Amino acid sequence: MEYLTYDGSFEGFLTVVFECYSRKISPIDIGKEKAFQEKIFAQKEFIATSSEKAERVWKGMQNKLHTRNKELPLFAFLSEAPGIEIMLYRFIRRIFNTSFSIETDFGDPDVLELKKLEKKVMREAMRVPQFVRFQKTSDGIFFSGIEPQYDVLPFAIKHFTNRFADQQWLVYDLKRNYGIYYDLKKTHEVVLSEKSFNTTNGKVAENLLQEGEKIYQALWKDYFDHICIDERKNLKLQRQHMPQRFWKFLPEKNYSN
Amino acid sequence: MNSSVQEKLKILADAAKYDVSCASSGNNRRNPGSGLGSAVACGICHSFTNDGRCISLLKILMSNHCIYDCAYCVNRRSNDRPRASFTVDELVDLTINFYRRNYIEGLFLSSGVIKNPDFTMERMMLVAKKLRQEQRYYGYIHMKAIPGASPELIHQAGLYADRLSVNIEIPTDPELKRLAPEKNFKSVLTPMNQIHEGILTYKEERAKFRKAPVFTPAGQSTQLIVGATPESDRQILLLSSNLYHEQQLKRVYYSGYLPVNDYDKRLPAIQSPPLVRENRLYQSDWLMRFYEFNAEEILDPAHPFLDLDVDPKLAYAIRNYHLFPIDVNRASYEMILRIPGVGVQSAKMIVDARRFRRLNSYHLKKIGVVMKRAKYFITCNELPSKAYTWEPERLKTQIVSESISKYKKAGDTQLELFPLVLQPKKEEQKAIMVWQH
Ligand code: SF4
Numbered sequence: 001m002e003y004l005t006y007d008g009s010f011e012g013f014l015t016v017v018f019e020c021y022s023r024k025i026s027p028i029d030i031g032k033e034k035a036f037q038e039k040i041f042a043q044k045e046f047i048a049t050s051s052e053k054a055e056r057v058w059k060g061m062q063n064k065l066h067t068r069n070k071e072l073p074l075f076a077f078l079s080e081a082p083g084i085e086i087m088l089y090r091f092i093r094r095i096f097n098t099s100f101s102i103e104t105d106f107g108d109p110d111v112l113e114l115k116k117l118e119k120k121v122m123r124e125a126m127r128v129p130q131f132v133r134f135q136k137t138s139d140g141i142f143f144s145g146i147e148p149q150y151d152v153l154p155f156a157i158k159h160f161t162n163r164f165a166d167q168q169w170l171v172y173d174l175k176r177n178y179g180i181y182y183d184l185k186k187t188h189e190v191v192l193s194e195k196s197f198n199t200t201n202g203k204v205a206e207n208l209l210q211e212g213e214k215i216y217q218a219l220w221k222d223y224f225d226h227i228c229i230d231e232r233k234n235l236k237l238q239r240q241h242m243p244q245r246f247w248k249f250l251p252e253k254n255y256s257n
Numbered sequence: 258m259n260s261s262v263q264e265k266l267k268i269l270a271d272a273a274k275y276d277v278s279c280a281s282s283g284n285n286r287r288n289p290g291s292g293l294g295s296a297v298a299c300g301i302c303h304s305f306t307n308d309g310r311c312i313s314l315l316k317i318l319m320s321n322h323c324i325y326d327c328a329y330c331v332n333r334r335s336n337d338r339p340r341a342s343f344t345v346d347e348l349v350d351l352t353i354n355f356y357r358r359n360y361i362e363g364l365f366l367s368s369g370v371i372k373n374p375d376f377t378m379e380r381m382m383l384v385a386k387k388l389r390q391e392q393r394y395y396g397y398i399h400m401k402a403i404p405g406a407s408p409e410l411i412h413q414a415g416l417y418a419d420r421l422s423v424n425i426e427i428p429t430d431p432e433l434k435r436l437a438p439e440k441n442f443k444s445v446l447t448p449m450n451q452i453h454e455g456i457l458t459y460k461e462e463r464a465k466f467r468k469a470p471v472f473t474p475a476g477q478s479t480q481l482i483v484g485a486t487p488e489s490d491r492q493i494l495l496l497s498s499n500l501y502h503e504q505q506l507k508r509v510y511y512s513g514y515l516p517v518n519d520y521d522k523r524l525p526a527i528q529s530p531p532l533v534r535e536n537r538l539y540q541s542d543w544l545m546r547f548y549e550f551n552a553e554e555i556l557d558p559a560h561p562f563l564d565l566d567v568d569p570k571l572a573y574a575i576r577n578y579h580l581f582p583i584d585v586n587r588a589s590y591e592m593i594l595r596i597p598g599v600g601v602q603s604a605k606m607i608v609d610a611r612r613f614r615r616l617n618s619y620h621l622k623k624i625g626v627v628m629k630r631a632k633y634f635i636t637c638n639e640l641p642s643k644a645y646t647w648e649p650e651r652l653k654t655q656i657v658s659e660s661i662s663k664y665k666k667a668g669d670t671q672l673e674l675f676p677l678v679l680q681p682k683k684e685e686q687k688a689i690m691v692w693q694h
Binding site: 135226227 | 295307
């Protein structure tokens with residue numbers, strides 16, 4: 001019986017799962033090393049991340065999971081919900097230990113909870129392709145800052161790469177301080193040491209924008225205002241679909257000349 | 258880009274806003290690697306207007322000049338209002354630049370009839386053609402087919418567009434003729450049939466050679482105006498059902514009549530659009546498309562109008578009280594779908610989960626069943642049915658009073674009293690599905 005800690009990454013967590021299996025440990029709890037630092041436990045062990053071990057657990061799970069649940073462990077993990085690690089650990093043990101599929105056993109509180117967390121994170125992941133707004137900079141790069149609640153930027157890579165194959169773009173997570181840059185051939189994860197944009201709302205300094213950028217933003221705002229049917233005004237419904245925390249990134253909601 | 262484009266944009270967005278269809282869905286088109294854009298099967302909403310509707314496409318008129326005089330339309334020729342027309346290049350430029358900035362999923366182009374149907378259709382078709390051929394644009398294009406345009410032009414438009422639609426607007430022929438003297442059912446149904454046949458031919462040829470030219474791969478849709486004319490909901494639903502089955506339409510949209518031309522005495526005098534009725538029609542449409550209901554079950558000849566107090570599924574359950582209570586641990590998926598308070602997702606989860614254990618009301622609640630509503634219609638492990646103890650009419654009063662008090666607490670605008678019970682769920686489903694392709 002032990003407390004196990006890891007570096008906070010998904011790979012790190014999967015490594016913990018691997019160690020539990022190979023060394024036959026049944027942990028009392030699993031947590032990020034950082035979160036556990038203050039607490040003094042008699043038996044606390046830090047497990048160093050190993051890509052290989054993580055890979056083996058991931059592959060093993062993939063064989064067991066139904067197509068529609070392939071990403072469930074990752075999405076649920078990203079929710080950072082309290083106790084998520086031990087819950088996922090129990091779930092993974094159950095899928096490895098039963099010969100039949102238990103993923104649809106919604107009477108089991110773990111399965112149901114994980115499904116819900118997955119949905120929550122997925123919904124947030126979906127908001128990236130919805131609410132990213134590119135600004136064209138003078139060097140021809142389409143830039144967007146955004147701040148999703150969870151670390152979901154990577155899920156948008158495939159979508160953006162396919163859609164904007166013929167333009168250079170950079171989507172930057174302002175909260176986690178990293179971005180994805182596409183150079184017309186492939187994508188790179190980047191960290192910008194110098195920020196030529198407002199770190200709160202992602203707006204690029206005006207002198208660095210391409211000529212015409214402001215005009216398209218203004219046109220978009222005009223369009224937004226004029227397509228609305230005033231007789232049917234329903235601000236609550238609007239907020240429900242488009243959470244207010246994204247408004248600062250949207251020229252239609254936060255245009256300034 | 259200059260200020261004239263800005264003015265035109267304002268005028269022509271204003272003129273386009275009453276067309277409700279927003280879906281950019283129904284087709285997957287992958288960018289071959291060097292072009293711009295892709296279409297994803299379920300569409301993405303990029304923004305939401307102050308009226309809470311999704312903005313997915315740049316929905317715009319090419320022109321609001323019109324030679325026709327339809328009573329229900331703001332753009333009719335007898336109205337004195339600012340008029341404008343975009344050039345083909347202006348529209349191409351706007352679409353591309355909005356698209357590159359991730360404002361939109363694509364273009365939804367409609368238009369008033371400028372000189373004659375062919376002149377109008379040809380310019381619309383050119384916009385799509387230029388986008389595809391000159392800009393190598395692979396994003397979504399939805400175009401209106403102009404009734405009366407030549408089959409050749411409609412065919413060409415179908416080669417570039419993902420979806421073509423013809424709006425019926427008024428649900429019966431005599432009423433349509435009365436309000437739109439230049440139109441009749443035939444003029445609307447002719448292009449609709451042509452598109453339908455085009456799609457069938459395309460599908461056949463696709464099956465033989467993979468390289469056969471694509472023809473409106475996302476199918477066609479139409480819009481009906483509700484409340485401008487005296488048709489019953491039953492007539493409307495039977496028409497929709499027919500359009501789904503016979504014409505294989507992808508969507509029928511309902512638009513609550515807005516009194517835009519209140520001087521016209523052929524139209525009813527109303528203060529505000531019939532939003533509740535519109536919502537009930539959407540709910541019924543939803544029941545037909547996803548809950549395996551048919552139009553006759555939703556409204557029979559004795560009940561030609563939808564009940565505005567309760568949603569159509571609940572109304573059905575109350576009318577057909579003898580079919581309940583339903584045992585969730587045994588009943589078929591189709592029957593479970595009919596329980597008020599159970600959605601498609603929960604119905605599927607119930608069927609999956611009951612293989613592992615007998616479900617009780619705690620499980621059902623966790624799965625997402627609205628027990629407050631469902632409890633009158635089910636039996637499960639421990640829950641004895643209360644259903645039989647209720648008189649249908651009393652049951653309805655009971656449920657209505659429960660839900661009214663709930664929404665009184667929630668609302669911040671007047672509209673909240675009439676919650677969009679089924680609509681938001683649709684968006685949610687969309688949101689989830691995008692990642693699964
Ligand atoms: S043809 Fe279309 S644009 Fe012209 S008046 Fe009729 S509905 Fe309006």
